[in-house]
Amino acid sequence: MLIKNAPDLRYSDVTPKGLYVRRREFLHAAAVAAVGGAAALAPGAGRLRAQGRGAKLPNVKKSQFSTDEKLNSYDDITSYNNYYEFGTDKDDPQRNAHRLVTRPWTIRVDGMVKAPGSYDVESFIKPYALEERIYRLRCVEAWSVVIPWIGFPLADVIKRLEPLPSARYVEFTTLNDAKQMPGVRVPVLDWPYIEGLRMDEAMHPLTILSVGLYGEVLPNQNGAPIRLVVPWKYGFKSIKSIVRIRFTDQQPRTAWAVSNPREYGFFSNVNPTVDHPRWSQATERRLGEFFRRKTLMFNGYGDQVAQLYSGMDLRKFY
Numbered sequence: 054m055l056i057k058n059a060p061d062l063r064y065s066d067v068t069p070k071g072l073y074v075r076r077r078e079f080l081h082a083a084a085v086a087a088v089g090g091a092a093a094l095a096p097g098a099g100r101l102r103a104q105g106r107g108a109k110l111p112n113v114k115k116s117q118f119s120t121d122e123k124l125n126s127y128d129d130i131t132s133y134n135n136y137y138e139f140g141t142d143k144d145d146p147q148r149n150a151h152r153l154v155t156r157p158w159t160i161r162v163d164g165m166v167k168a169p170g171s172y173d174v175e176s177f178i179k180p181y182a183l184e185e186r187i188y189r190l191r192c193v194e195a196w197s198v199v200i201p202w203i204g205f206p207l208a209d210v211i212k213r214l215e216p217l218p219s220a221r222y223v224e225f226t227t228l229n230d231a232k233q234m235p236g237v238r239v240p241v242l243d244w245p246y247i248e249g250l251r252m253d254e255a256m257h258p259l260t261i262l263s264v265g266l267y268g269e270v271l272p273n274q275n276g277a278p279i280r281l282v283v284p285w286k287y288g289f290k291s292i293k294s295i296v297r298i299r300f301t302d303q304q305p306r307t308a309w310a311v312s313n314p315r316e317y318g319f320f321s322n323v324n325p326t327v328d329h330p331r332w333s334q335a336t337e338r339r340l341g342e343f344f345r346r347k348t349l350m351f352n353g354y355g356d357q358v359a360q361l362y363s364g365m366d367l368r369k370f371y
């Protein structure tokens with residue numbers, strides 16, 4: 054039996070939650086490092102989190118659009134990330150994203166829209182009721198995760214902003230600040246990170262802007278304070294830490310398609326029958342699982358979204 058110190062207080066009674074969670078992880082990480090070997094390299098294996106967990110988000114409704122698949126753990130979702138502004142290794146975002154200052158945060162809305170202007174993120178999100186949306190996310194690199202996002206439909210935002218009838222696409226831009234984001238000093242992409250959707254894709258009820266996950270404010274490594282989530286497309290369409298939303302009649306020049314047009318198209322719908330030039334897209338590894346799974350057309354959301362692409366050759370428009 055453990056001999057307790059007097060007074061009989063647990064560490065958690067006297068320490069802010071963020072600190073003791075980190076201390077526990079530090080002890081766990083130290084133990085894993087001492088054991089060494091493969092365990093230390095497994096995704097999410099007790100790596101140090103850059104930050105404590107976020108503030109709880111109140112009044113979150115459940116959604117009929119959620120999958121009932123097993124969720125990935127908070128640790129998987131926040132320690133194995135792609136966010137190249139903070140480095141290209143999967144654990145760079147969780148180590149570096151604490152440098153991002155997410156309040157105050159301004160979102161510029163411009164282009165073909167009735168209500169252009171700059172909005173503080175707090176007032177930008179205020180009109181919308183928060184929902185939990187449990188979605189699969191399929192990275193183009195053939196791994197996937199199930200994430201309990203919190204957010205609201207992008208369609209509601211677009212209706213409120215009132216794009217002009219001439220607007221056919223929405224373009225999104227991520228912050229580009231070398232002082233906070235060490236990765237943008239490296240020319241892996243033509244910064245800033247830009248993504249875009251056709252207007253009907255942006256208005257689809259599955260498309261959301263997310264401000265949280267697992268009941269809490271979005272961790273920086275997952276794209277705080279606000280990011281896009283488009284569950285039937287490869288993960289790179291789901292752009293993080295948005296500072297600009299632009300309505301346009303031209304197809305946006307998205308960062309990945311500009312950097313390598315042969316490998317990354319504008320549409321980027323999950324499609325197990327169209328391989329990436331350097332690897333197969335037929336199967337994927339769900340984080341935390343050993344055996345590979347078959348990748349599903351439109352990431353399993355075909356019943357809801359296939360009609361958006363009727364008559365389009367999805368080999369040509371990849």
Ligand SMILES: Nc1nc2c(c(=O)[nH]1)N[C@H]1C(S)=C(S)[C@@H](COP(=O)(O)O)O[C@H]1N2
Nearest residue numbers: 134135136137192227246288289291292293
């Ligand atoms: N600004 C920005 N957004 C981004 C990325 C990025 O590097 N920069 N990576 C994308 C990729 S490739 C994926 S798979 C998802 C990963 O989201 P997650 O880390 O929240 O799981 O974010 C996407 N959004």
Ligand SMILES: [Mo]
Nearest residue numbers: 192193288289
């Ligand atoms: Mo990705």
